[in-house]
Amino acid sequence: MIKRHRIISSVLAVCLLATTVGSIDVFADSLKDLQNEKKAAEMKKKNLDSTIQKKETQIQEKQSKVDQLINQIKKLNDKIEETNQNLDRILAEMNQTKKEIDVLQASIKELEIRIEQRDEVLRERVRVMQVKGNKVSYLDVLLGANSFSDFIDRFSAVSTLMDADRKIIQQQEEDMALLEEEKKLVEQKLAEQKERKQKIQAIKDELHNQKLEKRDVVNELEKSQEKLSSEKGALEEEYSDTVAFSSKLEKKIIAEQNRLAEVARKEQARKQKLQQERLAAAANSSSTSANAAPPISSGSWTKPTTGRFSSGFGWRTHPISKVKKQHRGMDISAPTGTPVVAAGNGVVSYAGTMEGLGNVVMITHSVKGQILTTVYAHLSTIGTSSGQSVDKGQLIGAVGSTGYSTGPHLHFEVHVGNFSATGPSAVNPLHYVSF
Numbered sequence: 020m021i022k023r024h025r026i027i028s029s030v031l032a033v034c035l036l037a038t039t040v041g042s043i044d045v046f047a048d049s050l051k052d053l054q055n056e057k058k059a060a061e062m063k064k065k066n067l068d069s070t071i072q073k074k075e076t077q078i079q080e081k082q083s084k085v086d087q088l089i090n091q092i093k094k095l096n097d098k099i100e101e102t103n104q105n106l107d108r109i110l111a112e113m114n115q116t117k118k119e120i121d122v123l124q125a126s127i128k129e130l131e132i133r134i135e136q137r138d139e140v141l142r143e144r145v146r147v148m149q150v151k152g153n154k155v156s157y158l159d160v161l162l163g164a165n166s167f168s169d170f171i172d173r174f175s176a177v178s179t180l181m182d183a184d185r186k187i188i189q190q191q192e193e194d195m196a197l198l199e200e201e202k203k204l205v206e207q208k209l210a211e212q213k214e215r216k217q218k219i220q221a222i223k224d225e226l227h228n229q230k231l232e233k234r235d236v237v238n239e240l241e242k243s244q245e246k247l248s249s250e251k252g253a254l255e256e257e258y259s260d261t262v263a264f265s266s267k268l269e270k271k272i273i274a275e276q277n278r279l280a281e282v283a284r285k286e287q288a289r290k291q292k293l294q295q296e297r298l299a300a301a302a303n304s305s306s307t308s309a310n311a312a313p314p315i316s317s318g319s320w321t322k323p324t325t326g327r328f329s330s331g332f333g334w335r336t337h338p339i340s341k342v343k344k345q346h347r348g349m350d351i352s353a354p355t356g357t358p359v360v361a362a363g364n365g366v367v368s369y370a371g372t373m374e375g376l377g378n379v380v381m382i383t384h385s386v387k388g389q390i391l392t393t394v395y396a397h398l399s400t401i402g403t404s405s406g407q408s409v410d411k412g413q414l415i416g417a418v419g420s421t422g423y424s425t426g427p428h429l430h431f432e433v434h435v436g437n438f439s440a441t442g443p444s445a446v447n448p449l450h451y452v453s454f
Contacts, residue, residue: 053271060265067258074251078244085240088233095230102223109219113212120208123201130198134191312358315412319386320452323362323395324418324429326353328454332447347445348394348432351454355399355427357418361409362393362431362452369438370405376430377422380415381438391451392444394432397424 313322330350365384373379376396380403384391399419409415420427433451434444448454 060261064258064261064265067254067261071251071254071258074247074254078247078251082244085237085244088237088240092230092233092237095226095233099223099226099230102219102226105219106216106223109212109216113216116208116212120205123205127198127201130194130201134194134198312360312412312414315360316453319411320363321360321411322452322454323393323431324351324353324357324359326351326357326418326429328352329428332445332449345445348396348430349448349454350428350430351418352426352428353418355417355419357427357429358414359395359398359416359418359429360412361415363391363411365393365409367403367405367407367409367415368392370401370403370407373422375423377424378416378419379422382409382415383437390436392434392436392438394430394434394438396430396432397422397428399427 311325313325315321328349329352330346332349333346334344335346359380361382363382363384363386365382367380368383369379369381371379373396376394378396378398378401380395380398380401382393382395384393395416397419398416398421400417401415402417403409403415418427418429424430431448431452432438433446433448435446436444438444
């Protein structure tokens with residue numbers, strides 16, 4: 020009777036699964052079309068974004084060159100300003116020199132007047148006295164005396180005139196020398212200032228020409244930059260339209276995914292119910308009490324299955340490989356099909372096959388702020404799925420001998436944190452669960 024019931028249940032399950040799978044396929048085709056459209060839109064977005072980034076890089080490169088040139092222009096402006104200040108200083112010095120030249124020229128004029136006056140005196144002296152060549156003949160004056168008394172008078176007069184002439188000549192020579200020196204000084208100062216002014220003006224003109232050249236380059240770069248910005252703006256507008264289109268597709272995809280998720284959830288619930296019914300039927304059909312689900316203990320943890328404790332946690336010689344290695348959990352021998360339940364409240368983090376462990380379920384628990392993971396291996400059947408929340412004592416599978424196993428038993432592990440195949444995460448299950 021029980022066997023006949025199982026056959027009928029299996030046929031009904033297959034029919035329901037075929038119906039559900041058919042509807043899911045229809046939804047999947049629709050979802051696939053939407054996803055293909057979204058993929059094309061995403062590809063276009065990616066290409067546009069790449070082009071926009073290239074434009075942005077080119078704009079930044081242009082801006083960098085503009086900034087460099089503007090900085091150079093600023094330095095040129097500073098140099099031009101410095102040159103202008105030098106010119107202003109030279110002009111001020113030239114004005115001061117002009118004043119000094121005016122003073123010198125006034126002095127020169129006075130000297131020339133004095134020299135001219137002395138020349139007049141000397142010419143008058145020549146007219147009065149007898150002159151031979153360019154010299155006054157003081158001897159003829161003395162010899163022209165009419166008497167001794169006249170000679171004495173003439174001698175005294177000649178002596179006085181000779182002293183006066185020497186002084187006049189000496190002053191004349193000094194003034195003429197000073198006049199020549201002051202004229203040379205004026206000419207020297209004017210020549211020096213003129214030369215400095217010409218040099219600084221040449222520097223200023225050269226700096227100004229450089230500034231104009233760089234300004235022309237800046238204008239060209241700014242035009243190029245403006246063109247790139249315009250092109251980037253057009254690309255960004257196209258990108259914005261593509262994003263809007265992609266967002267609409269995304270909303271459609273989300274709606275389709277939610278619908279599929281609901282279908283999958285119902286299908287999963289149906290499968291779960293069928294699996295639990297099968298496990299319960301297998302447990303009820305057994306003639307031994309060892310196949311019954313274990314009683315649920317109080318507290319955070321409960322025994323995952325009934326059976327005989329066969330191997331503990333720690334180092335041992337493996338019965339198949341004969342190699343001594345760490346046994347990372349504990350084994351409970353029980354007949355195939357014996358129910359296996361969750362040892363504590365948690366979320367299924369893995370449900371499937373794994374090399375060595377065979378059919379395996381892993382549950383992640385949070386107990387008093389600590390994350391723990393329990394492992395149920397070598398199962399004959401799996402009665403849960405990844406992502407499902409399970410309660411302590413809830414049926415999750417049945418004892419088996421899948422994977423690397425010598426006979427039907429449950430291999431049960433406890434890990435602090437997440438599961439790892441090696442390392443210190445595995446701890447003795449007896450610290451948490453009583454067997």
